[in-house]
Amino acid sequence: MAPALLSTERAETLTAQAARKPTSILLRTPWRLPVAQSAEGSYVTLDNGKRLLDAVGGAAVACIGNGHPKVVQAIKDQADKVSYVYNMQLTNQPAEELAKQLISSSKGAFELVGFVSGGSEAMEAVLKLARQYFVETGQPQRTNFIARHLSFHGNTLGTLSLASHAGRRAPYEAILNHESFHHVSPAYAKRFQRPDETEEQYVERLRQELDDKFQELGPDTVIGFAAETVVGATTGVVPPPKGYFKAMKSVCDKYGALFILDEVMSGMGRLGTLHAWETFADGISPDIQAVAKGLGGGYASIGAVLISKRVADGIRDTSGVWKHGHTYQAHPIACAASLAVQKVIEEENLLENARKIGDYLSSLLREKLLSPNCIAAPYVFDIRGAGCWWGIEFDFDGPQCRKLDLKGEKFAIAVQQRALDKGIVIMGMAGTASLDGSKGDAILLSPAYNISKEQIEEIVTVFVATVEEVLSESFVE
Numbered sequence: 077m078a079p080a081l082l083s084t085e086r087a088e089t090l091t092a093q094a095a096r097k098p099t100s101i102l103l104r105t106p107w108r109l110p111v112a113q114s115a116e117g118s119y120v121t122l123d124n125g126k127r128l129l130d131a132v133g134g135a136a137v138a139c140i141g142n143g144h145p146k147v148v149q150a151i152k153d154q155a156d157k158v159s160y161v162y163n164m165q166l167t168n169q170p171a172e173e174l175a176k177q178l179i180s181s182s183k184g185a186f187e188l189v190g191f192v193s194g195g196s197e198a199m200e201a202v203l204k205l206a207r208q209y210f211v212e213t214g215q216p217q218r219t220n221f222i223a224r225h226l227s228f229h230g231n232t233l234g235t236l237s238l239a240s241h242a243g244r245r246a247p248y249e250a251i252l253n254h255e256s257f258h259h260v261s262p263a264y265a266k267r268f269q270r271p272d273e274t275e276e277q278y279v280e281r282l283r284q285e286l287d288d289k290f291q292e293l294g295p296d297t298v299i300g301f302a303a304e305t306v307v308g309a310t311t312g313v314v315p316p317p318k319g320y321f322k323a324m325k326s327v328c329d330k331y332g333a334l335f336i337l338d339e340v341m342s343g344m345g346r347l348g349t350l351h352a353w354e355t356f357a358d359g360i361s362p363d364i365q366a367v368a369k370g371l372g373g374g375y376a377s378i379g380a381v382l383i384s385k386r387v388a389d390g391i392r393d394t395s396g397v398w399k400h401g402h403t404y405q406a407h408p409i410a411c412a413a414s415l416a417v418q419k420v421i422e423e424e425n426l427l428e429n430a431r432k433i434g435d436y437l438s439s440l441l442r443e444k445l446l447s448p449n450c451i452a453a454p455y456v457f458d459i460r461g462a463g464c465w466w467g468i469e470f471d472f473d474g475p476q477c478r479k480l481d482l483k484g485e486k487f488a489i490a491v492q493q494r495a496l497d498k499g500i501v502i503m504g505m506a507g508t509a510s511l512d513g514s515k516g517d518a519i520l521l522s523p524a525y526n527i528s529k530e531q532i533e534e535i536v537t538v539f540v541a542t543v544e545e546v547l548s549e550s551f552v553e
């Protein structure tokens with residue numbers, strides 16, 4: 077391999093092309109972005125004609141790809157019927173139907189639904205609903221939330237306070253709420269389980285830590301414990317150890333606090349079951365849950381708060397109303413789009429497909445990345461996930477690792493950008509492996525549930541080649 081040659085012969089990057097076009101948008105990236113012109117299924121075509129294969133659904137959002145004819149038709153039909161009514165004056169048909177569908181598919185876990193316009197709004201609403209529940213049921217002294225380090229719950233001040241994501245919090249640390257929001261350890265066995273500990277002992281240590289935190293704050297001051305069922309954008313698809321949520325729920329129950337799950341990314345089929353807790357929380361459903369990304373599949377901005385009988389009863393028996401709301405809540409077109417997405421998932425049996433295609437994706441990843449012929453193998457720390465959601469974590473500290481010089485770039489981000497030039501969209505995440513976010517590189521793959529076998533093969537081939545290319549250019553001789 078001749079790395080120098082490769083880099084000089086490479087065509088102009090998409091980022092370099094994009095940099096020539098002015099933009100009036102305040103971007104979230106230090107680099108300019110290519111412009112998507114059209115999209116169909118898992119392919120996105122740019123304004124320069126280049127076609128990209130989307131291996132990550134944006135941010136684990138586009139769960140049935142772009143342009144599904146049934147969803148497009150449902151959006152058009154709804155626009156012809158009712159485009160907007162305000163949720164303090166009128167309700168609307170798709171919202172009513174979607175709420176019914178979310179409840180009937182929950183296996184008895186939920187009794188009421190509240191709609192919002194995205195994941196952060198959903199988690200913010202969860203926090204407020206949890207507080208409202210205790211205010212109305214006569215426990216106004218409950219003012220504390222406990223969440224976990226290395227977590228993400230949204231980008232509003234409330235959800236950022238709840239979460240513990242060093243990079244996203246940094247500029248706002250001084251104005252976040254430190255009074256009501258508290259954190260315990262992540263459940264991340266591969267990194268933080270001690271070598272002298274069994275999985276059971278690790279879970280017991282985490283349970284004890286949560287119990288201690290309740291004691292420290294005053295057990296009757298805690299509103300709830302909130303966690304991502306499977307951690308997404310912070311550490312890269314990290315499922316909990318066996319028995320973890322059962323243990324954490326037992327602490328909540330002991331002190332009468334709420335058990336809250338954030339399934340904004342992990343829910344709505346992403347892991348091959350409608351709710352992630354069906355597989356990863358020992359089947360224990362939460363008192364309140366947030367969903368969003370896969371709910372609308374990218375066809376509309378929508379999120380939802382799913383409410384158990386306990387909380388629903390608490391509100392119904394008192395004020396009977398949700399003391400929270402937004403202008404676009406239960407938006408008719410958003411609800412119609414979301415309802416159509418959920419019907420497509422059901423009619424096309426896409427949860428099963430997500431499980432099958434995901435198994436194939438993970439076996440290909442393991443086969444290719446861990447092969448002795450793959451120069452990336454020594455750096456692969458973990459390949460984990462389920463359904464259509466996989467995280468590949470890299471580590472460069474092992475004794476088997478040749479030293480690298482990444483010239484100030486984060487490895488995962490370099491891989492993400494190089495992959496884009498090679499025609500696949502993936503998501504790189506840095507700072508996944510230490511509580512302060514200074515170390516760790518992971519790649520997220522979350523293709524559409526209806527992606528084909530051939531597309532999965534293309535994704536893995538290009539992804540592995542990209543990782544090898546970035547590594548080979550970074551070796552210090």
Ligand SMILES: *Cc1c(COP(=O)(O)O)cnc(C)c1O
Pocket residue numbers: 194195196197199228229230231304308309338339340341342368369
């Ligand atoms: C994406 C995400 C959010 C925030 O959702 P937005 O729609 O971006 O506001 C909250 N929690 C988790 C777990 C997420 O992955």
